[in-house]
Amino acid sequence: MSTERVTIRHVAHSAGVSVATVSRVFAQSSSVSEELTARVLDAARRLGYTPHAVAQSLASGRTRVVGVLVPNLANPYFYALIKNMLHEADRDGYRLIVADSDESLAAEPALGMSLLGRSDGLIMLSPRCGSEVLKELGGQGKPIMVVNRQIDELGLSSVLLDNFTPMRQLAMHTVELGHRHLVYLQGPVRSWQEKERWRAMRSLRVPGVTVTPIRAGGTMENGRDSADRVLATGCTAVLAHNDLTAIGLIAGLNEHGVSVPGDISVTGFDDIPFARFTSPALTTVHSPQEDIGRATWRMTAGLLHGDRPGARTMLTTQPVIRASTAPPK
Amino acid sequence: MSTERVTIRHVAHSAGVSVATVSRVFAQSSSVSEELTARVLDAARRLGYTPHAVAQSLASGRTRVVGVLVPNLANPYFYALIKNMLHEADRDGYRLIVADSDESLAAEPALGMSLLGRSDGLIMLSPRCGSEVLKELGGQGKPIMVVNRQIDELGLSSVLLDNFTPMRQLAMHTVELGHRHLVYLQGPVRSWQEKERWRAMRSLRVPGVTVTPIRAGGTMENGRDSADRVLATGCTAVLAHNDLTAIGLIAGLNEHGVSVPGDISVTGFDDIPFARFTSPALTTVHSPQEDIGRATWRMTAGLLHGDRPGARTMLTTQPVIRASTAPPK
DNA sequence: GTGAAAGCGCTAACAG
DNA sequence: CTGTTAGCGCTTTCAC
Numbered sequence: 126m127s128t129e130r131v132t133i134r135h136v137a138h139s140a141g142v143s144v145a146t147v148s149r150v151f152a153q154s155s156s157v158s159e160e161l162t163a164r165v166l167d168a169a170r171r172l173g174y175t176p177h178a179v180a181q182s183l184a185s186g187r188t189r190v191v192g193v194l195v196p197n198l199a200n201p202y203f204y205a206l207i208k209n210m211l212h213e214a215d216r217d218g219y220r221l222i223v224a225d226s227d228e229s230l231a232a233e234p235a236l237g238m239s240l241l242g243r244s245d246g247l248i249m250l251s252p253r254c255g256s257e258v259l260k261e262l263g264g265q266g267k268p269i270m271v272v273n274r275q276i277d278e279l280g281l282s283s284v285l286l287d288n289f290t291p292m293r294q295l296a297m298h299t300v301e302l303g304h305r306h307l308v309y310l311q312g313p314v315r316s317w318q319e320k321e322r323w324r325a326m327r328s329l330r331v332p333g334v335t336v337t338p339i340r341a342g343g344t345m346e347n348g349r350d351s352a353d354r355v356l357a358t359g360c361t362a363v364l365a366h367n368d369l370t371a372i373g374l375i376a377g378l379n380e381h382g383v384s385v386p387g388d389i390s391v392t393g394f395d396d397i398p399f400a401r402f403t404s405p406a407l408t409t410v411h412s413p414q415e416d417i418g419r420a421t422w423r424m425t426a427g428l429l430h431g432d433r434p435g436a437r438t439m440l441t442t443q444p445v446i447r448a449s450t451a452p453p454k
Numbered sequence: 455m456s457t458e459r460v461t462i463r464h465v466a467h468s469a470g471v472s473v474a475t476v477s478r479v480f481a482q483s484s485s486v487s488e489e490l491t492a493r494v495l496d497a498a499r500r501l502g503y504t505p506h507a508v509a510q511s512l513a514s515g516r517t518r519v520v521g522v523l524v525p526n527l528a529n530p531y532f533y534a535l536i537k538n539m540l541h542e543a544d545r546d547g548y549r550l551i552v553a554d555s556d557e558s559l560a561a562e563p564a565l566g567m568s569l570l571g572r573s574d575g576l577i578m579l580s581p582r583c584g585s586e587v588l589k590e591l592g593g594q595g596k597p598i599m600v601v602n603r604q605i606d607e608l609g610l611s612s613v614l615l616d617n618f619t620p621m622r623q624l625a626m627h628t629v630e631l632g633h634r635h636l637v638y639l640q641g642p643v644r645s646w647q648e649k650e651r652w653r654a655m656r657s658l659r660v661p662g663v664t665v666t667p668i669r670a671g672g673t674m675e676n677g678r679d680s681a682d683r684v685l686a687t688g689c690t691a692v693l694a695h696n697d698l699t700a701i702g703l704i705a706g707l708n709e710h711g712v713s714v715p716g717d718i719s720v721t722g723f724d725d726i727p728f729a730r731f732t733s734p735a736l737t738t739v740h741s742p743q744e745d746i747g748r749a750t751w752r753m754t755a756g757l758l759h760g761d762r763p764g765a766r767t768m769l770t771t772q773p774v775i776r777a778s779t780a781p782p783k
Numbered sequence: 784g785t786g787a788a789a790g791c792g793c794t795a796a797c798a799g
Numbered sequence: 800c801t802g803t804t805a806g807c808g809c810t811t812t813c814a815c
Contacts, residue, residue, distance in 0.1 A: 132808055143786045148810060158784060178571040179517060180808030182508045183791050190551070190572065198537045199727070201530070208527045211554050220572065222519070222551040225540050242507040243519065243549065345731050376731040398528070402674050402705040404733055461792055472802045477794060487800060509792030512807050 131174045140168035151176055191425060192240030192247045193223040194233065196313075200343070200369060201397040202412065203250055206272075209418025210248070217426055226253075228343075230315060234258045241265050245429055248272065248421060253315035268428030272421050274317040280435035282428060284421045287441045288318050288394075291410040292325035295392055295444040296336075296364055298408075302452045304362035304390065305334050308355055310341040310348065310374065312366025319366055322394065326364065341370055348373025352381055361389055361453040368393035368400050368409055375403070375449070386451035396445055405448035413442055460503045469497035480505055519549045520754060521569025521576045523562065525642075527554040529672070529698060530726040531741065532579055535601075538747025539577070546755055555582075557672075559644060563587045570594050574758055577601065577750060582644040597757035601750050603646040609764035611757060613750045616770045617647050617723075620739040621654035624721055624773040625665075625693060627737070631781045633691035633719065634663050637684055639670040639677065639703065641695025648695055651723065655693065670699055677702020681710055690718060690782035697722035697729050697738055704732070704778070715780035725774055734777035742771055 137144040142161055149157050150165040157165070168174075182188040191214060195203045207223060214221050224240055226232040233254040241247050246268035252259065260279050263269045271283040299307060309326045312319040326336050337358050341347045348370035355363055355374065365371035371393030375385050385391050385405060393400060393409035400407040420438045428434055466473040471490055478486050479494040486494070497503075511517040520543060524532045536552060543550050553569055555561040562583040570576050575597035581588065589608050592598045600612040628636060638655045641648040655665050666687050670676045677699035684692055684703065694700035700722030704714050714720050714734060722729060722738035729736040749767045757763055 130808085134808080144809080145786060145788095145811080146784090149785085152810080154810085156784070161785080175567070175571065177808050179508060179511045180791095181810075183512045183793090183807085184809040184811080186791075186810090188508060188572075198533050198540070199530075201528075204527050204533050208554055211527070211552075212556075215553075220551055220553070220568065222549055223540075224544075224549070225537055227541075238504075239549065242504065243517075345727065349731070372728070372731050376733065376735075379733050398674065399701070399728055402678070402701050404705065404708050406705075459792085463792080473793080474795085474802060474804095475800090478801085481794080483794085485800070490801080506792050509807095510794075512809090513792075513794040515794090515807075 130177070131172045132177070133174070135172055136165060136168050136174045139172060140164040188243060188245050189218055190220045190222055190244040191429075192237075192244040193221050193250065194226060194237055194240060194247065194252070195223060195250045196226050196228050196253060197343075198223070198225045200367075201399065202367065202369075202395045202414075205397070205414040206250065206418050206421075209414055210422050213419055213422035214425075217422075219426075228253070228313065230254055234261065237262045238265075241267055246270070246425060248425055249274070251316060251318065253313070268425060268434065270421060270425045270428065272417065282424050282434045282436045284417055284424060284438045285440070286412060286417060287439055288321035288410075289325045289328075290441065291443050292322045292364075292394065293328060295394075295408075295410055296326060296329050298444060298446060299362040299364065299390060299392065299450060300329075300331055300334055302362075302390065302450060304360075304453050306358070306360040306362075307334065307336045308358055308360040308363045309336055309338050310351055310355070310363060310365040310370050311338055312341065312343040312370065316343075322366060341366065343367055343370060345369050345373035345376070348375075349377035349380075352377030352383075355389075356381060356383065362450070363389060363391045365391065365393050368395045368397045368407060371407060371409070371449070372399065372403055386449050388454070390450040390453070392444075392450060400445075401447065403449075408447045408450040409445055411442050411445045413440060416440055459506070460501045461506070462503070464501055465494060465497050465503045468501060469493040517572060517574050518547055519551055519573040520758075521566075521573040522550050522552040522579065523555060523566055523569060523576065523581070524552060524579045525555050525557050525582060526672075527552070529696075530728065531696065531698075531724045531743075534726070534743040535579065535747050535750075538743055539751050542748055542751035543754075546751075548755075557582070557642065559583055563590065566591045567594075570596055575599070575754060577754055578603070580645060580647065582642070597754065597763065599750060599754045599757065601746065611753050611763045611765045613746055613753060613767045614769070615741060615746060616768055617650035617739075618654045618657075619770065620772050621651045621693075621723065622657060624723075624737070624739055625655060625658050627773060627775060628691040628693065628719060628721065628779060629658075629660055629663055631691075631719065631779060633689075633782050635687070635689040635691075636663065636665045637687055637689040637692045638665055638667050639680055639684070639692060639694040639699050640667055641670065641672040641699065645672075651695060670695065672696055672699060674698050674702035674705070677704075678706035678709075681706030681712075684718075685710060685712065691720070691779070692718060693721045695723060697724045697726045697736060700736060700738070700778070701728065701732055715778050717783070719779040719782070721773075721779060729774075730776065732778075737776045737779040738774055740771050740774045742769060745769055
């Protein structure tokens with residue numbers, strides 16, 4: 126079955142040149158005369174030669190692979206980001222290898238290490254792990270990029286979205302609609318984004334307006350399961366940690382015969398593709414996946430080329446008002 | 455920064471054994487006396503040694519990586535599958551490297567080849583490419599698994615879900631509700647699943663019942679954009695290629711003031727997580743991602759261990775009746 | 784511009 | 800059970 130592999134040697138021999146020349150032609154590393162280039166390419170085509178990626182990696186010390194560790198691939202937020210980076214990286218000749226930690230804080234170190242072992246660098250999306258883990262990963266001497274998590278101590282590069290400002294604006298939007306009793310549905314505890322969003326809610330000091338936090342989590346199920354507790358508060362508007370939770374909550378409220386936004390207004394965060402297809406369409410904060418993905422890859426590529434780590438890119442965004450928010454009755 | 459790498463040599467020297475022994479201890483390939491094992495492990499820990507994955511791959515000829523080519527990572531259908539396989543593979547010590555062809559038929563060969571170059575095998579999810587491409591990929595001598603696509607000629611292993619039967623049942627469900635004029639919203643042209651689903655619709659020979667096909671595509675946008683054409687047919691029930699299209703269509707119909715299922719019944723296919731959270735909850739066909747993912751990985755693992763290719767696993771499933779279908783007015 | 788040769792770090796016969 | 804050794808296929812000085 127497995128026909129003898131065609132190596133650089135065969136090509137060199139067939140083209141009447143040295144292996145070094147063949148290597149140079151394929152790596153375009155140093156110039157080779159037109160004639161030899163043609164001969165090499167011709168021989169390679171005839172023989173059906175393809176460079177052996179693993180051997181190239183061992184010899185050169187670069188794998189042209191970058192690892193991506195994501196807390197939960199089931200969140201559209203992340204795959205939109207990944208899809209973006211996949212293409213950005215592809216353009217630079219890099220492949221992404223992804224692992225999913227399933228929101229498990231404990232799984233991050235091992236997965237990260239394993240990923241780093243077969244790659245030139247690691248991109249950590251919304252990591253929940255402690256900074257000592259990040260430090261250890263960084264100790265491997267390979268670039269580490271952190272997305273959606275602010276790290277001050279270690280000199281890691283990061284891409285962040287300002288969650289605070291738009292979350293505050295979103296809350297103000299509900300207040301301006303006339304809501305006085307708000308509920309904030311909290312997301313994953315260890316998430317930096319959660320901390321920022323909650324900080325924004327807490328910062329909302331408007332006379333007569335109260336904000337009640339309710340612990341939920343970041344999934345649709347979590348949202349649905351919070352319906353009871355939300356209703357018990359008697360609030361008129363709910364700001365959910367993210368779109369998934371908001372969508373789940375809306376479904377849960379509907380099941381209780383409560384209409385959105387008729388009886389209660391609900392907002393999300395992220396603006397996942399579904400957000401504009403739900404009924405009512407979801408009022409949320411747009412997360413610029415394209416920009417985040419591009420910025421992340423560009424910085425990663427920079428690190429791979431020797432840029433000094435420690436840079437931080439902070440992106441901004443704003444609320445998108447759609448149909449799930451309305452004045453209270 | 456990059457402290458000198460600790461190699462198997464250092465460990466061997468420090469433990470006072472040969473490199474072969476160290477290799478054996480880490481590979482657990484052949485038995486090593488307790489004493490030496492302890493000494494090696496101790497030295498390794500002291501020195502902070504980690505096996506170099508790339509070197510292992512080159513020397514052993516196995517990468518412990520498997521490639522996954524997916525047409526569109528933005529479809530929850532696929533990432534649920536991938537997430538499943540990710541974990542199944544992880545358990546066997548394999549890492550998955552994924553590429554997204556963006557529904558581009560033309561991109562599949564190159565991406566597939568590139569993936570195969572750094573892996574021990576390739577899993578192709580719903581490939582759209584011609585069988586000659588599949589054959590070429592198979593010619594690399596590495597295992598190829600095909601999911602959601604029936605290939606008869608080449609002896610490739612595959613995992614399939616019977617789309618025909620449940621699609622037919624779903625259609626019968628609408629007929630039994632009293633619908634007489636059905637519309638079928640067609641998905642991606644080259645998709646095997648699309649062919650099967652459409653075949654099921656065509657096979658529906660019930661006197662007095664007509665089925666009108668409308669070309670759409672597989673995304674939510676495609677669904678929404680079909681609303682006009684759907685309304686123009688005067689039908690009372692629409693069976694969409696998949697959940698995404700169905701969700702898009704429902705949004706589109708709502709925008710036209712048409713209610714679902716009040717005015718028109720709509721069904722999907724796949725039962726993505728969102729399907730039960732839309733309002734109305736979507737009547738669809740459940741796709742057993744867990745089973746598909748597990749079966750796919752098990753077969754892949756088998757091939758990796760030398761199983762003969764060509765096996766075909768056909769899974770079955772059925773419709774899930776929820777709230778988006780109702781008798782016509 | 785081109786070739787020779789020394790590895791990259793590890794595995795897998797093969798001997799003992 | 801353990802050590803020796805010859806590569807895996809390619810890159811990369813270093814001479815020419």
